[in-house]
Amino acid sequence: MKTPWTLAILAAVLSACQTVEPEPIAEADPEDRALAQAACGGCHSVEAYGLSPNSDAPEFPAIANRRNLTRETLTTWLVDAHNYPEEMDFYLEDDEVQQLVDYILTLRxxxxxxxY
Structure with a gap:
């Protein structure tokens, strides 16, 4: 027979195993999408579905749906050129970084x- 304490502990354990799934932030802005396509589309799939032209480049939805990704962590990664692989070593203006972050987060x- 299960006691109330046993049920409470079981409920706590099960709830701890759940993860919060990311949800779309907002509708994609066409200008943000155009920037993503122009700046990143040569290597990355920037659409909601599809494979990247470069198999080493993750699809934008795969980036957007990574566990623990936040606006802040994505912004930091895009601003810090030392994190880029050599192929991505290019400069982004602050407003371009925010446009890319905004667009990527719409793919959650x-x-x-x-x-795959």
């Missing part, structure tokens, strides 16, 4: 599954 999905 509760039901996201990697394309």
């Amino acid at each position: 999905r509760v039901d996201y599954h990697p394309p």
